[in-house]
Amino acid sequence: MHIERATLSQGEARRLTDDIKAQAERLCFMLLEAYEGGAHLALGYSSWGAYFEEEFGGGSRAYQLLDSGRVVRAVEGHSTIVERSRPNEAQARELAPLLRRDEKEMLEVWAELRVEYGDTITANRVRNLVGRRLDRIRREEDARLRADTQPPTQRMTVGGADIRHCDFRSLDLPDGSADLIFTDPPYGAAHLDLWRDLGEFAASALKPGGVLVAFSGQRHLPEVLDALRGHLDYLWMAAVGHRRGSRDLWSPRVQNRWKPMVVFARGRPESREPLMDGFWLGDRDGKEHHVWGQAEIEAERIIETFTDPGGLVVDPFLGGGTTALACLRSGRRFLGCDVDGAAIGATLGRLELQKNEAV
Numbered sequence: 175m176h177i178e179r180a181t182l183s184q185g186e187a188r189r190l191t192d193d194i195k196a197q198a199e200r201l202c203f204m205l206l207e208a209y210e211g212g213a214h215l216a217l218g219y220s221s222w223g224a225y226f227e228e229e230f231g232g233g234s235r236a237y238q239l240l241d242s243g244r245v246v247r248a249v250e251g252h253s254t255i256v257e258r259s260r261p262n263e264a265q266a267r268e269l270a271p272l273l274r275r276d277e278k279e280m281l282e283v284w285a286e287l288r289v290e291y292g293d294t295i296t297a298n299r300v301r302n303l304v305g306r307r308l309d310r311i312r313r314e315e316d317a318r319l320r321a322d323t324q325p326p327t328q329r330m331t332v333g334g335a336d337i338r339h340c341d342f343r344s345l346d347l348p349d350g351s352a353d354l355i356f357t358d359p360p361y362g363a364a365h366l367d368l369w370r371d372l373g374e375f376a377a378s379a380l381k382p383g384g385v386l387v388a389f390s391g392q393r394h395l396p397e398v399l400d401a402l403r404g405h406l407d408y409l410w411m412a413a414v415g416h417r418r419g420s421r422d423l424w425s426p427r428v429q430n431r432w433k434p435m436v437v438f439a440r441g442r443p444e445s446r447e448p449l450m451d452g453f454w455l456g457d458r459d460g461k462e463h464h465v466w467g468q469a470e471i472e473a474e475r476i477i478e479t480f481t482d483p484g485g486l487v488v489d490p491f492l493g494g495g496t497t498a499l500a501c502l503r504s505g506r507r508f509l510g511c512d513v514d515g516a517a518i519g520a521t522l523g524r525l526e527l528q529k530n531e532a533v
């Protein structure tokens with residue numbers, strides 16, 4: 175049905191809307207009562223979900239109402255909330271994700287909204303503030319986790335390569351000391367913060383004119399470029415073709431046959447020979463040493479293109495140690511780290527093998 179004009183007056187529409195909202199609030203409390211009283215068990219359902227599905231034809235709205243009821247009850251039970259005002263059902267629905275994480279934060283957000291907007295709080299305003307608060311909670315949790323799980327830095331040297339078991343953000347590298355950072359950070363939305371930190375790290379660790387070359391997935395390439403551009407100058411994007419196509423992990427409808435390799439610099443890089451090739455066909459895939467391992471041949475080509483023998487190459491996401499190995503072979507100094515002890519073990523094993531072969 176397509177409605178062309180209002181048959182209700184403004185007053186009637188307002189009254190009706192307020193009645194609907196009041197009914198929704200009543201529903202919240204009734205659902206809460208049914209839930210806490212075990213209505214599903216009393217009626218012979220195996221689970222609360224089955225009860226919702228059968229009695230209300232789909233559970234998601236019923237769960238939303240239940241969540242809203244919990245929010246309203248939490249606000250009512252808290253005496254310091256401004257004027258003890260309670261959210262309506264739509265506002266309570268937006269507050270519910272915060273209640274699931276932390277009741278105190280939810281009550282604070284509601285009190286803040288009341289102070290700032292009084293009676294003009296819209297569901298959208300609640301959603302925005304709740305979203306920002308959830309982001310902050312997640313960032314704080316991540317930082318706590320990192321601080322708790324960070325092992326003390328262990329430092330090892332094989333054949334001159336300096337290998338450290340640590341987070342790259344705690345590497346004590348003198349400013350302006352690296353000729354090249356060549357690396358392969360983890361891909362995926364959850365790791366985008368690492369790219370921002372990598373950009374910052376590279377902007378101080380690289381010599382003026384030094385270059386960062388990093389493999390990236392396609393899925394979050396725009397965010398990756400933005401994160402690095404905040405600290406370095408964009409130079410180029412090269413492509414490394416795969417001999418075998420592979421399913422893209424984050425975009426399963428693509429049979430992926432290449433990966434981007436982004437090239438950034440700290441200031442203007444020296445112009446030098448040999449020139450970098452903009453398209454390569456990958457050789458061996460290196461997965462026998464680390465589940466994400468890249469081909470050694472790619473690493474050697476990059477290192478020889480961007481550094482002279484004796485130059486310092488850094489890989490802050492070492493994985494199975496492909497960059498370290500390529501540096502040993504091509505006579506460059508190397509420093510790399512990884513947070514994963516198993517990756518450090520694999521790297522040390524490969525370097526020892528390479529050192530013995532070279533003797």
Ligand SMILES: C[S@@+](CC[C@H](N)C(=O)[O-])C[C@H]1O[C@@H](n2cnc3c(N)ncnc32)[C@H](O)[C@@H]1O
Nearest residue numbers: 341342358466467468491493494496512513514
């Ligand atoms: C894609 S893998 C690198 C694979 C490597 N190119 C190779 O050929 O074996 C990414 C690595 O980064 C490491 N990593 C993730 N976060 C890190 C951090 N904050 N600091 C150092 N290493 C980190 C992971 O443990 C993983 O081994």
